[in-house]
Amino acid sequence: MKTINLTLKIWRQAGPDAQGSFQTFESGPISIAMSFLEMLDVLNERLINSGDEPVAFDHDCREGICGMCGSVVNGEPHGPEKQTTLCQLHMRYFKDGDTIVIEPFRAKAFKLLKDLVIDRSAFDTLITEGGYVSVNTGAAPDANSIPVPAPKAEQALDAAECIGCGACVAACPNASAMLFVGAKISHLALLPQGNLERAKRALGMVKKMDELGFGNCGNERLCEEACPKGISIRNIARLNREYMRATFCSDE
Numbered sequence: 670m671k672t673i674n675l676t677l678k679i680w681r682q683a684g685p686d687a688q689g690s691f692q693t694f695e696s697g698p699i700s701i702a703m704s705f706l707e708m709l710d711v712l713n714e715r716l717i718n719s720g721d722e723p724v725a726f727d728h729d730c731r732e733g734i735c736g737m738c739g740s741v742v743n744g745e746p747h748g749p750e751k752q753t754t755l756c757q758l759h760m761r762y763f764k765d766g767d768t769i770v771i772e773p774f775r776a777k778a779f780k781l782l783k784d785l786v787i788d789r790s791a792f793d794t795l796i797t798e799g800g801y802v803s804v805n806t807g808a809a810p811d812a813n814s815i816p817v818p819a820p821k822a823e824q825a826l827d828a829a830e831c832i833g834c835g836a837c838v839a840a841c842p843n844a845s846a847m848l849f850v851g852a853k854i855s856h857l858a859l860l861p862q863g864n865l866e867r868a869k870r871a872l873g874m875v876k877k878m879d880e881l882g883f884g885n886c887g888n889e890r891l892c893e894e895a896c897p898k899g900i901s902i903r904n905i906a907r908l909n910r911e912y913m914r915a916t917f918c919s920d921e
Contacts, residue, residue: 672698673765677712679724680772681784689781691770701761705748706731706738708760725784731756733897736832739839740785741772746836746895754834754897774839777882778846791881792833792849798877799853800866821859828855830898840895843884848892850874851904854911868915875912 675696682689697715699708706728713723729737733754740755742748748758763769773781778791817825831852838844854871857863863870886892886905893902 670700670702672700673760673763673767674698675708675763675766676768678768678770679784681724682781684783685780691772699760701759701763703760704731704756705742705758705760706756725782725786727786728756733757734832736834739774739787739834739836741774741839743770746774746839747834747897751894752897752899754832757897774835776835776838776844778844779835779838787835789833789835791883792835792846794881795846795850795874795877796833796853798873799857799870800873802857802860802862802866815861817860825856825859828852828859828900828904831856831896831900832898834897836895836897837892837900838883840891841884841887842889842891843887844882845886845892846878846881846883847886847905847908848896848900848902850878851902851906851908852900855904855907858907858911867911868918871908871911871915875908 673696677694677696678691679694680689681692694712694716696708696712699711703711706726709724709726716723727737727739729735731738733756736754738755739747742755742758747753747755748762750758750762771785773779773785773787775781780788782788829852831849833849835849837848838846854874857870858867888902890902893900
């Protein structure tokens with residue numbers, strides 16, 4: 670199996686209030702079949718064996734669906750491959766002798782905890798602000814008992830692919846969460862189950878997004894470029910329409 674050697678410049682920070690800086694490591698031989706996180710595992714094993722502090726980084730499923738992993742690699746959230754999470758980025762996309770700069774997602778709303786680990790609980794707060802959907806409990810409903818036009822169903826499913834990783838926030842010059850919020854708003858606004866809280870959801874999530882310190886959309890489209898699930902900025906346009914509709918048409 671082909672191996673490569675890399676120079677890694679990794680952001681190290683002992684805690685939220687500590688002074689951080691980049692530290693340089695030599696990777697040693699790395700198999701090109703490894704994922705990016707497996708490469709960090711190998712580095713950490715070597716650091717532990719030598720009595721040094723391992724690099725802290727977020728991870729969970731390592732299958733590209735949980736949204737836990739995420740770092741900025743050479744200036745790009747999740748690295749250079751499009752529509753790829755960090756855990757699914759493989760070392761074959763790098764060349765022998767490359768220098769890789771690895772740092773955490775940076776945003777006012779994402780507090781840095783340690784090294785590459787950030788606190789993304791602001792996204793959980795936004796989801797909570799989104800309220801609920803109306804779904805009857807009990808036996809499974811008959812197929813097609815709630816008709817949904819196919820185009821709307823497809824758009825809702827596309828928006829529902831958002832995994833809440835935060836790459837859109839990290840990529841945006843304004844640290845905007847509008848792609849994330851737009852995806853969540855779109856997912857529910859397009860389906861009849863989400864109509865009951867539709868106006869309240871749009872007003873509440875936008876207000877909470879501002880309170881948490883996320884910026885506004887500057888229409889740079891960097892969020893769309895960085896999203897590992899290819900969420901379209903059309904969802905931001907729908908968010909704006911839903912917000913305007915709720916502002917001028919809601920009885921609340």
